[in-house]
Amino acid sequence: MLPILRALRDDGPVSRAELGDRLGLTRPRLTSEVERLVKAGFLAEAGMAASRGGRRSTLVAIHPRLRFAAVDLGASSIDIEVVNGRLEPLAAYREPADIRQGPKAILHRVSELLAKARAEGVYERLDAVGIGVPGPVSFRDGVPVSPPIMPGWDRYPVRELLAREHGCPVVVDNDVNIMAVGERHGGVARSVDDFLFVKIGTGIGCGIHLTGGVYRGVDGCAGDIGHIQVDASGPTCSCGNTGCLEAVFSGAALARDALAAARSGASPALAERLAKATGLTAKDVADGAAEGDVVCIQLIREGGRRLGGVLAALVSFANPSMIVIGGGLAQLGHVLLAEIRSVVYRRSLPLATGNLPVVLSELSGRAGVTGAAVLASDTAFEQIP
Amino acid sequence: MLPILRALRDDGPVSRAELGDRLGLTRPRLTSEVERLVKAGFLAEAGMAASRGGRRSTLVAIHPRLRFAAVDLGASSIDIEVVNGRLEPLAAYREPADIRQGPKAILHRVSELLAKARAEGVYERLDAVGIGVPGPVSFRDGVPVSPPIMPGWDRYPVRELLAREHGCPVVVDNDVNIMAVGERHGGVARSVDDFLFVKIGTGIGCGIHLTGGVYRGVDGCAGDIGHIQVDASGPTCSCGNTGCLEAVFSGAALARDALAAARSGASPALAERLAKATGLTAKDVADGAAEGDVVCIQLIREGGRRLGGVLAALVSFANPSMIVIGGGLAQLGHVLLAEIRSVVYRRSLPLATGNLPVVLSELSGRAGVTGAAVLASDTAFEQIP
Known part of the structure; x- marks a missing residue:
């Protein structure tokens, strides 16, 4: 259930009682949703909450194991962050790269950087990848469409390729859109x-x-x-x-x-x-x-x-x-x-x-990766069966 | 329930069975919703449907008694239609009028034209009024806001006044917005x-x-x-x-x-x-x-x-x-x-x-009143308790 996970992602651990109040959920509804999300591996118990008078309530939190990859491809740069379920960066890479090298070379380099994070123990497996590219994107199809400054990228199956490689949902969007999402999440x-x-x-x-x-x-x-x-x-x-x-x-x-x-x-x-x-x-x-x-x-x-x-x-x-x-x-x-x-x-x-x-x-250089992480997590949350 | 009423308004009478299929409602859910709408006076039984094999299903229709008033105020004209629940015009008036005469004079003339329709037996009471004005509107408050070509109309309580006069919900919008709604409903x-x-x-x-x-x-x-x-x-x-x-x-x-x-x-x-x-x-x-x-x-x-x-x-x-x-x-x-x-x-x-x-x-001169009628009916449907 999207609102529960978004609340825990954005505001941190909270008692069951408060979560129910905040989202207007009845106790049985909340219990069944929490159970489902625990089972899906997205949510974890996190100890007891401070008493509000009456019975003490257990804290629930976004699962500490969750990992999302956020990728911001610019005309001349690659930015990557691997974040946890609270979208806190655990690893960050930034390097110059010419988007005109084409999708094979650029996405290969993205894979290398992510493999490096994995080798360093930042993650075992990714729960979703969000990626922004500097050109128009068919959001539905997950492919760039006639991008003027990205020769070789037209209709290249970015989403499909990354999804196969990482075995998780992938969302592809225009770089400016992910910056807007980032600024809305953690900026001005x-x-x-x-x-x-x-x-x-x-x-x-x-x-x-x-x-x-x-x-x-x-x-x-x-x-x-x-x-x-x-x-x-x-x-x-x-x-x-x-x-x-x-x-x-x-x-x-x-x-x-x-x-x-x-x-x-x-x-x-x-x-x-x-x-x-x-x-x-x-x-x-x-x-x-x-x-x-x-x-x-x-x-x-x-x-x-x-x-x-x-x-x-x-x-x-x-x-x-x-x-x-x-x-x-x-x-x-x-x-x-x-x-x-x-x-x-x-x-x-x-x-x-x-x-x-x-x-x-406010986020300047980090607006893109921040937004890519938000979209990645939203996509993962939406696809919970 | 908005989807049921919109479907009957836009597509005409339909059997209960088909309505349930079309909107993806279970039989008990549909039965209870239909009952509620019949009781509220918005829906009526309309005889038996042709057999689809198996038991014949009753037809339901938008209630034939429903009446909406649609008003399109231009810079230099008043257009009014009184329509039934299918949004078919039962009476139409169009006359020149200078919006700069101010809200009292113009809305008085609107009332006179509506009274005429009532006297002619077009309606007994109105279920909602939709009105468009040639200037910016606070949609939430139902008032014009700093309209450049409408001296005297700034923050004039158009919605409140019409609602009191006709004892029904009223929706006020900008003239171009209602034209867009009209064109979407019945135009190109x-x-x-x-x-x-x-x-x-x-x-x-x-x-x-x-x-x-x-x-x-x-x-x-x-x-x-x-x-x-x-x-x-x-x-x-x-x-x-x-x-x-x-x-x-x-x-x-x-x-x-x-x-x-x-x-x-x-x-x-x-x-x-x-x-x-x-x-x-x-x-x-x-x-x-x-x-x-x-x-x-x-x-x-x-x-x-x-x-x-x-x-x-x-x-x-x-x-x-x-x-x-x-x-x-x-x-x-x-x-x-x-x-x-x-x-x-x-x-x-x-x-x-x-x-x-x-x-x-496609609707040209009728786009405004058509849209005002759509908004009026939507507003009435939304306010069913």
Whole structure:
């Protein structure tokens, strides 16, 4: 029964009596459910609870043996955590990896890292795996679908392959969706039902969390906001259109603009950095801005203005209760945030922005693995016979 | 029990045996539910069903005495239908009315029209009232909230007042939301779960239908797409911003542009029409386009291009399975539709538009009252003790 396991996962051990009260279950119903979950190996007795007057009640807890693997594949990184039933990390691995190496090489490396955790005694067997990939996913089929930056991954049977390898349920989702789930579980959007998680990294994407959970759209590509046109006469995008949000503001776009500003001499801070390196990244722009370099500050503000315009439109459309900004470029920090806020508040109707916080992700780099762990455990819980 | 009543409302009388099969109810459960609904006055026996072999089963039907009032308030019109439990109209009234007269005058006129229906024997008492208004609504509180074109209506207790007057449950919603519900019930979106209903009238709004029903957002103003900026150097909008979609394309914007084109002599068709009237409307532009007037065709295409750009962004964001175009300006017909389609298909990712129909409303003028009747009956069904 999903609510019992979720409560124990998220809030820790609790007495039978309190669990029954909290979930509104009758005593016989609770007893039979607890028995079933103990038998399935998901729940364990955990001693006696402190007395509430009357008979003392036994504590129940999520089973200490449970293990979930959480995998967050980025365009250029692999993040893995193995967590227990409370979703506490027992092992964590992070390394650079180019998603364009293709599914065989990348998933092989995932298996190696998980084997390492196993060899180190972190787990004996996994109860579920959750994995996020940087592209559109058919959530139902557990496969990436036409992912633009993932050559070789189209319709690759990620779920089937991992499920066979680990003998457990597997859930595959888009990287931005798992970040939204993570932020809702343990970050700034905790207990917020309707919010947008905007990831600004190499590209730009949006996780849409509505009351019932992540909204994925009909084909699983909801939230693909990186290709919304913001400038009809803007640069050509990797998708073939012109002036997409992602083509004017993203990690890739910022690196391109920084390089131009360094070479033209417009930005001394960037020119100095380029002299010491082979290229520039968003980090250089952030550092230059922190030093007061005008071009760097302008680049961030201009990007924030573009993104803000798109978010203002989405606020008018979706009327969310929070916007969370995450991903690598969230490091651009408060200059970026100030510009986004200014545009959103100016361009949306007062009714929709009256109580609308626009905030940075709290989990930052861990949002993805956290969300993957949540989805993995939910999937395992749902499949208990 | 909602599913039983909805099935009888939407599909008509059915044998007990078939009803049980269809909803997956055991015989004792079905018997007790049917008994309860008969007692509540919502369900009636309707003779014997044709034999399916074995014992003949009795037919059950929605109670023939049920009456719902459906009210669709537009910026400049009142539409009312009184319907039976199958939502078949028994009386219909439509008349011009300026919403700016304020809630007392408008709701008084609604009462007069309903009293007329009663006097004509259409109903003895109402089981629920559904009403749509042209502005944002707090669905939970049953009141309009800061509606821009409805002076005097802010937080006016529409639900409370109508409930007291008619002694039945009342549901208040935004006009575009009820149109979406109507189109889903009896129009082109029948059986489609995730779609956008775009109303182009005096203003522009969007009803968002997701799996669970209408999505209203946190403050009830989701779908307010008329104030998304499409042209930073565009005309000033009634909301005080510049270049809102509604300021460049809507009934009001089209009338303004048509007048300019008539006066400048750029459009002979419009000049001719203006000579015979005191002003121009979207209808004149539609007629001019049908006659081949180039300026009229351009006005429609330019509007379709602007709206198409916004819809392309929303398709990227929400990944719906259908877009329905309704409202008064849907009369601009296939020139408008062709332009919208062209922009949406060109500007959105192939995955999201692979199976995306962009179609005209089938119910057109009746979408609003149809949806109001659906919401009214749902509300009555939900409140059965």
